[in-house]
Amino acid sequence: MKSRTAFATPVLITETATLAALCARLAQQDFVTVDTEFMRERTYFPELCVIQLGGENDVAVIDAQAPGLDLAPLGTLLANPAVTKVFHACRQDVEIFLLKFGEVPTPIFDTQVAAMVAGFGDQVGYDTLVSALAGGAIDKAHRFSDWQARPLSPAQISYAAADVTWLRLVYQALCERLHRDGRLAWVAEEMGQLAEPGTYRTEPEDAWRRLKLRGANRRQLALVQAIAAWREREAARINIPRQRVIKDEQIPELAAIAPANADDLTRVRGLTKGFAEGKSGVSLLAVIAEAKTMPDGELPNLPSNHDSARPSPALVALLKVLLAERANAHHVAARLIASSDDIDRLAGDDNADLPCLTGWRATVFGDDALRLKSGKIALVARGKRVETIAI
Secondary structure: OOOHHHOOOOEEEOOHHHHHHHHHHHOOOOEEEEEEEEEOOOOOOOEEEEEEEEOOOOEEEEEOOOOOOOOHHHHHHHOOOOOEEEEOOOHHHHHHHHHHHOOOOOOEEEHHHHHHHOOOOOOOOHHHHHHHHHOOOOOOOOOOOOOOOOOOOHHHHHHHHHHHHHHHHHHHHHHHHHHHOOOHHHHHHHHHHHOOHHHHOOOHHHHHHHOOOOOOOHHHHHHHHHHHHHHHHHHHHHOOOHHHHOOOOHHHHHHHHOOOOHHHHOOOOOOOHHHHHOHHHHHHHHHHHHHHOOOHHHOOOOOOOOHHHOOOHHHHHHHHHHHHHHHHHHOOOHHHHOOHHHHHHHHHOOOOOOHHHOHHHHHHHHHHHHHHHOOOEEEEEEOOEEEEEEO
């Protein structure tokens, strides 16, 4: 097993020419490991601070906030189809690059997803993989460091570099295991979804789905949808977290009150007169006024919550037992095969458009789930195990 002393010494990059030379070298390799450090506590969009790149003979920490630094050579490398970009838990990193360069890095390999396919459980941590597959340890001391502070300290640089050095060993070990088990094609299916730009974008019109709604009628739902979409756009415009524009719990209250003026807005707990009379308050009132004029025939339907529309709780429970049994038998994280929502939908509809009914998931679970529903197989307990038997 490779020791950490064999790793290249990390370098800090602050100049475009040095970055371009690094990316030119890395473009000649089969894969490069990638990570980022960013801040998002005070903004809607992530503020990119540091980018880490790891190659066979290079480990670089790029100061993304260095004056005059042009990241275009990095964008070219990330778009190079001949070089696999290896991340761990890539979604936030890829979101940043999508915002920065307008496209998703390609091709992608996410070691967290691959580890779930390889039997390491749900959302396995990077430090766990480093320990299990590379015999190393990750220093967590700077996990919550202020990455916007300058200059970067030697300890920060060392911490950042470790993320991409160990990742090379983790990636290689996972590929060997997946190849041995014949599951590289399974991982390729998952990487296909991660390559879709829509995976990282939240459409304002869908923002209301995050909210917990109780007792709303169709008119109030239309207002909730309009207000939630407005909040998403307003947060992006000002570049502040959406909860600092208006809080989740304020949206249903606004929909119930349907304020017509600034005084009405201040009746909602937490909304100040300054907000109500300012630019945000004025635009919010305009959105509410427009939603109030929506014809009855165009109002959205309420999400179904009638008992008759719900699948049998016993059937849902039975499918979850089957999922646990299949996941255990194939050493794959159950959550990767099907979510709780997938199980609910599958219980109610054999023809639902679900990932677990296609590809490798169907082989592992979906096909048996349909057979269980149709009475062609049954679940039985044998000692401490649950097994399926044909009927």
